[in-house]
Each structure stands twice: as structure tokens, then as C-alpha cells.
Amino acid sequence: VTPQAAPAKEGVRIGSAAKQAGTTARTIRYYEEIGLLPSSNGRAGGAHRLYTEDDIERVRELLRLKNLLGLSLDELKTVIEAENAREHLKARFLSDASDEEKRAILDKLLENVDHQLALVNRRRKDLDELEADLTTRRRRAMRRRRELGDQ
Amino acid sequence: VTPQAAPAKEGVRIGSAAKQAGTTARTIRYYEEIGLLPSSNGRAGGAHRLYTEDDIERVRELLRLKNLLGLSLDELKTVIEAENAREHLKARFLSDASDEEKRAILDKLLENVDHQLALVNRRRKDLDELEADLTTRRRRAMRRRRELGDQ
DNA sequence: TTGCTCCTCACGTCACGTGAGGTGGC
DNA sequence: TTGCTCCTCACGTCACGTGAGGTGGC
Numbered sequence: 001v002t003p004q005a006a007p008a009k010e011g012v013r014i015g016s017a018a019k020q021a022g023t024t025a026r027t028i029r030y031y032e033e034i035g036l037l038p039s040s041n042g043r044a045g046g047a048h049r050l051y052t053e054d055d056i057e058r059v060r061e062l063l064r065l066k067n068l069l070g071l072s073l074d075e076l077k078t079v080i081e082a083e084n085a086r087e088h089l090k091a092r093f094l095s096d097a098s099d100e101e102k103r104a105i106l107d108k109l110l111e112n113v114d115h116q117l118a119l120v121n122r123r124r125k126d127l128d129e130l131e132a133d134l135t136t137r138r139r140r141a142m143r144r145r146r147e148l149g150d151q
Numbered sequence: 152v153t154p155q156a157a158p159a160k161e162g163v164r165i166g167s168a169a170k171q172a173g174t175t176a177r178t179i180r181y182y183e184e185i186g187l188l189p190s191s192n193g194r195a196g197g198a199h200r201l202y203t204e205d206d207i208e209r210v211r212e213l214l215r216l217k218n219l220l221g222l223s224l225d226e227l228k229t230v231i232e233a234e235n236a237r238e239h240l241k242a243r244f245l246s247d248a249s250d251e252e253k254r255a256i257l258d259k260l261l262e263n264v265d266h267q268l269a270l271v272n273r274r275r276k277d278l279d280e281l282e283a284d285l286t287t288r289r290r291r292a293m294r295r296r297r298e299l300g301d302q
Numbered sequence: 303t304t305g306c307t308c309c310t311c312a313c314g315t316c317a318c319g320t321g322a323g324g325t326g327g328c
Numbered sequence: 329t330t331g332c333t334c335c336t337c338a339c340g341t342c343a344c345g346t347g348a349g350g351t352g353g354c
Contacts, residue, residue, distance in 0.1 A: 013353095015307060025308085030344060048308055048352070067221060068277055073343070086288075089295075099299050106296045113289045120282050124275065126219055131271045137237075138264045144240075145257045148250050164327095166333060176334085181318060199326070199334055224317070 011050035021059040028059060036062065036073055036080060058083070069119045082112035162201035172210040179210060187213065187224055187231060209234065220270045233263035 011017075014025045021028070028049075031037045037059070040049040065071050065079060085105045162168075165176045172179070179200075182188040188210070191200040216222050216230060236256045248256075 013308070024345080026344065026346085029310095034343095046309055046351075064277070064281060068274070068281055070218060103296070103299055106292050106299070110289065110292050110296065113285055113292065117282065117285050117289070120278055120285065123219070124278055124282075126215070127271055127275055127278070130215060130219055131268065131275075134264055134268050134271065138261065138268070141257050141261050141264065145254070145261065148254055148257070164334070175319080177318065177320085180336095185317090197325075197335055 011052045011055065014049045014051065017049075017051035017056050017059070020056050021063065023059065023063055031059070031062070031073070034073060036076060065116070069116070069123060079112065079116070082109050085109055162203045162206065165200045165202065168202035168207050168210070171207050172214065174210065174214055182210070182213070182224070185224060187227060216267070220267070220274060230263065230267070233260050236260055 012020075014028055018025045018028055028037065028051075032039055032049075037055075040051070043049060061083070062076055062080075065076060066073070071079070086109055089102075089105060089109075163171075165179055169176045169179055179188065183190055183200075188206075191202070194200060212234070213227055213231075216227060217224070222230070237260055240253075240256060240260075
């Protein structure tokens with residue numbers, strides 16, 4: 001970053017961000033409205049929103065948890081808190097924090113990840129059951145189909 | 152069934168049915184309203200709805216597909232059509248149908264089951280990715296946690 | 303300058319939740 | 329007869345979809 005570099009507006013606009021995250025602009029605006037996503041960095045009223053790769057990754061993550069685990073947007077807010085803690089650690093904002101604080105953050109983060117892993121395993125079990133039932137049905141239909149002969 | 156047996160009203164009421172299916176009475180009424188479930192057998196206006204074990208199983212199946220595969224109620228109507236065909240076969244209502252008709256029904260049923268299986272596999276793949284990511288995060292947090300020492 | 307995408311209301315929709323007021327069956 | 333559950337409206341809510349009318353940036 002050279003000294004004369006202007007405070008370049010970084011990031012893509014909402015349409016591109018939405019497409020990359022696999023959703024719509026309206027959804028991103030709505031998530032911002034209810035506080036699930038931060039209001040785009042110091043944006044003036046009426047100005048265009050800009051999103052970095054990290055922002056987009058965050059939207060993807062939210063959608064994944066919502067769709068795969070069936071979490072409500074309200075439940076996702078809890079997840080977001082843990083994500084925020086993770087960002088803090090990652091950016092070393094807390095490198096001057098006490099070990100006790102770091103431990104507390106890591107413990108909360110671990111608790112959250114473990115909770116999500118438990119949900120994942122439950123879902124997988126349910127999916128396994130569904131697949132077993134479908135496979136049984138398929139086998140039966142195939143047998144009956146064969147008894148009728150070809151075409 | 153003895154001759155003097157009254158035309159006993161069979162089945163449980165909506166509250167019990169909903170609990171057994173893992174949902175609410177309102178949901179069952181709503182599904183009936185939009186035509187996802189048949190209007191309870193010749194029910195007079197204002198009378199109580201009654202549900203058999205088969206009815207309840209059907210509700211469970213709908214909820215499972217909706218929640219696990221993320222299908223809309225509109226998409227579930229397509230599934231229901233195939234389910235209806237299955238019921239016809241099961242009850243042998245079509246034992247006097249031509250082989251051609253039977254083949255057509257079975258083929259449609261197989262197509263539907265295969266479609267659902269494809270969705271199941273896609274979901275499982277997505278779940279696997281999510282789990283991998285969560286596990287990686289967990290490992291990293293655990294390592295950092297250890298570096299800080301106990302308690 | 304012309305398109306295109308963006309902006310903010312604001313009403314519509316899907317899948318129910320939640321009373322309000324009344325009726326039915328063990 | 330007393331509870332309890334059921335009934336039908338009908339309005340509320342969550343998570344967006346969908347224009348309506350206007351402004352901004354390559």
C-alpha cells in the first residue's frame with residue numbers, strides 16, 4: 001500500500017455478492033436489516049453497499065447453516081456472535097487480551113462448534129433413515145416392475 | 152368384524168395425530184386447506200377430524216421431506232401424487248388394471264423415488280462438507296486452547 | 303448520454319402461530 | 329355438568345419476493 005493510494009472502495013456490489021453467495025440481493029439487505037450482517041462499512045445513506053470476499057463467505061456460511069441444519073435467523077444470531085469472536089482472534093485484535101479472556105472466547109467458540117456438529121450428526125442420521133426407506137421402496141417397485149415384464 | 156358392529160368412527164383426533172407426527176394441529180389443517188392432505192373422510196361441517204395410523208404416517212413423511220430435503224409445500228404436492236399411486240397399488244385397487252397401466256404407475260413411482268434419492272445424496276454431500284469445515288475449526292481451536300494451558 | 307445496477311419504501315406471499323368466540327364428546 | 333379438545337374465522341409473523349419511483353457509477 002503506497003502512501004498516495006486513495007482510500008479505494010473495495011469489494012463488489014450487492015448483486016454480484018448475492019450471486020457468489022447463492023442468494024438474492026433482497027436477502028442480504030434483509031439480513032442487514034435485522035442485524036444478522038453488519039451495515040456495510042460506513043456507508044452513507046443511499047450509497048451502494050460493497051462486499052469483500054470475507055463478507056461473502058460469511059453470507060454463504062449463514063445460508064449453509066440455515067438450509068442444512070434448519071436454523072432460524074434468530075438462532076443464527078447466536079452463531080454470529082461466535083463468528084465475531086473468531087474474527088477477533090483471527091485479526092489478533094485480542095493479542096493484548098489476558099489469557100483468561102482468550103480462554104473464555106475459545107471455550108465459547110468450541111461450545112458453538114460442538115453444538116453445530118451435534119446438529120450435523122442428527123441430520124445425517126435422519127438422512128440415513130430416509131435413504132433406507134427410499135431404497136426399500138425402490139427395491140419393491142423394481143421387483144414388481146420386473147414381474148410385469150419389459151416395456 | 153361382526154355384523155352388529157356399528158360403523159365405528161376410527162382414528163384419533165387432530166391433537167393426538169399432530170403430536171404423533173411431530174407437528175401441530177394448525178399445520179395439519181393448513182395442509183388440508185391447500186390440498187396436501189385429503190379432507191378427513193366424509194366429515195360434516197364443523198365435525199371433528201379423525202386420523203388413522205396411515206394418515207399420520209403420511210404427515211410424518213411430508214414433514215420429513217420438507218425438513219430434510221427443503222421441499223416447498225408445492226413441490227410436496229408432486230410427491231403426494233406418487234404416494235397416491237402407491238396407495239392404489241398397495242390396496243390393489245388396480246388389480247384389474249391393464250399391465251400397461253401398472254407399468255406406467257410403477258415407472259412414475261420409480262422416477263419419483265430416484266429423484267428423492269438424488270436429493271438425499273446431494274444433501275449428504277453438503278453435510279459432509281459442513282462437517283469437514285467444522286472439524287477443522289474445532290481442531291484449530293483445540294490447539295490454541297492447549298497452548299494457553301489448563302483452566 | 304445511455305444502460306445497467308443500485309437505492310428505499312411498501313405491499314404481497316408462503317407457511318404457519320395465535321388468540322377470539324363458540325361447539326362437541328368422554 | 330364440568331373440563332378438555334375440537335371447530336372456524338381472522339389477524340399476526342417470519343423470511344423473504346416483487347414491483348414502483350428514483351438515483352448512482354462504468
